[in-house]
Amino acid sequence: MEYSMNNASLIDLKNLTLEELTEFLAGMGKERFRARQIMRWMYGRLAQDFEAMSDLSKELRSQLSQRARISHLVPETVEESQDGTRKYLFRLEDGETVETVRIPMEDHRCTLCISTQVGCAMGCVFCHTGSFGLVRHLAPAEIVNQVCAAMAEAPVNNIVLMGMGEPLHNLDNVVKALQILYTPEGFDFSPRKVTLSTAGLVPEMLELGRRIRVNLAVSLNATTDEVRNRLMPINRRYPLAELMKACREYPLQPRQRITFEYILIRDTNDSEQDARRLVKLLHGIKAKVNLIPYNEHPASPFKAPAEESVSRFQGYLLDRGMVAVRRASKGQDIAAACGQLKGKLTAAQSRQSSVDSSSPEHSSKRGNR
Template sequence: MFGLPQQSLEALVSRLDMPRYRVDQIMRWLYRHHVTAIEQMTNLPQADRRALEQITEIRVRPPQQSLTSSDKTRKYTFETDATDLVETALIPEGKRMTLCLSSQVGCRVGCRFCATGAMRLRGNLSPAEILNQYRSVPERDQITNIVYMGMGEPLDNLNAVVDSVELLTSEHGYGLGNRRITLSTVGKPEPLARFLERCDVRLAVSLHTPFQEQRRELLPGTRGYDLDQLLRILRDRARQDARRVSFEYVMLKDVNDSLEHADATARLLAGMQTRINLIPFHPWQGNDMLPTPAARIEEFRARLEQRGLIATVRASRGMDIEAACGLLATKRPPIAPVVVHG
């Protein structure tokens, strides 16, 4: 029952011949009172509670493990219904507390610099498994922002991600403001267009290079489309509200950190009035790429700003517990990768 889209819950209530207002009551218990059992929904008649218990349950799980970094970043590990593991990062920064949600176990995009991509795709998370990461962290009520930047490519699990966003923002769900939520994606045009039709949250697009062929090498899962397709959608989005679109760029030594790359990035994004976040690469075992030195990152950032872009350097958080960007990767022995169609 937890994580069930509102329309599906309405259908369930109708099938049980309960009044329509029962949906609002149930959702309030699930997302405002955080009950763990149907029996705890005390303003529902006992007969209705018994009927619900016959066909459904509230399936939520506490974190299986938690680690705290020297910089106060926390990493939580959750078990999925398939008994696999997924990681979630919680990042405190001043008055902000950001929760980094995962949408898949592993990822099929296969970014060369990302430990999650090296896992390959092992499974999609359900809406309940995505939402459980928010519901079950001890700091839930202190969280100010949510980012879909954990394990997985959110648009490869489109329906579950949309359902989870709708429950996070619905007045009958958690009631969070749209601008408190950011979805990070490599930007596959077709699912991106469908997502934007259904959800109005901030976007952070993983760019990493302005050159088409190099992007296909660094992000193998983007080989089916070109940057022009993606930029057309993003320019339309930015015209509606430039604050809703930003770009991410992992800095890789002698790979994508030249001034030629900076100039080409500025040309690619010209006129969008957007922000680009430069992310230091975080090395991990089994990967031979190197991080760009801090001085060169600053030179790159300054060049982008000279060319008219707003550019910032993201602080590295949670390095000592492998919670930093690109490091989330559960250690359970691998199973055969799943094939997801569509």
């Protein structure tokens, strides 16, 4: 089976969309409605085995356990920041690790930031995960199981695919995971509550728009190809003009906007000319800009922007009628940004005690993408 992870003869039902589960059960001669029932158990009630599914006959439960299994994740470590941000590290069945971050919002709601790959191939220079390179894609089950594990602890209101990895580099599995998240009998997330962040894989962005509804965030971080090539190597393949064209073509619902993440780095992308170019770049796009001042740290060549440049930059955008929000970094004291906890473990495992990989490598959770 394509996604079986432990035992090749058992299919992990968490890898299946409702349609696929229905087909799987039809292959066993079972009724269609059983798929909805099982979805409800796996995601609505977070059941981890067939035994718990008390409205299925004993016979069906036993048949299922001979052919299938239900995977789940248990956090290996959980760190909590002073601001309430919680970072979970999950060990996968093959020993790899991913992290997930729960970010409390002002209105007592919470956003869950999930990973889609182990490592990442995009190599953005401001990102710790990028420095590991890509190890592998996550299966749909491994993506949705991050949500299951967090939900087992407390409700989750919004989901952002903004953790480790470039979601569009793992498009098929990500689309499946979104379908599972949206299934009414499962988590029943509204697509309005889910945001996918990309570094700018243009063809996949357009395909995503054709295949499924989801809010789109683009990690922009520069207004010229010269600077963006330096910060984000993907720009050499899909330069700004192509990226902006794809954004203009991305299907949006009424009142929906594309979020542009912009990490402000001193003397790199924080000038008034940058603000002016940004307004031009986003002309005609229903956009919202998240401005994230970079958090400098000793191991990074980049510097935090001066307070006046952040205000000037934001003011310039606001004066031109743009939606521009300054984002506060969350969970800095626990390094709640993609790759940092993994970095810490890797360092510990290789006994490089002199490496302090817990120091903040990123500007913020959002600043990674």
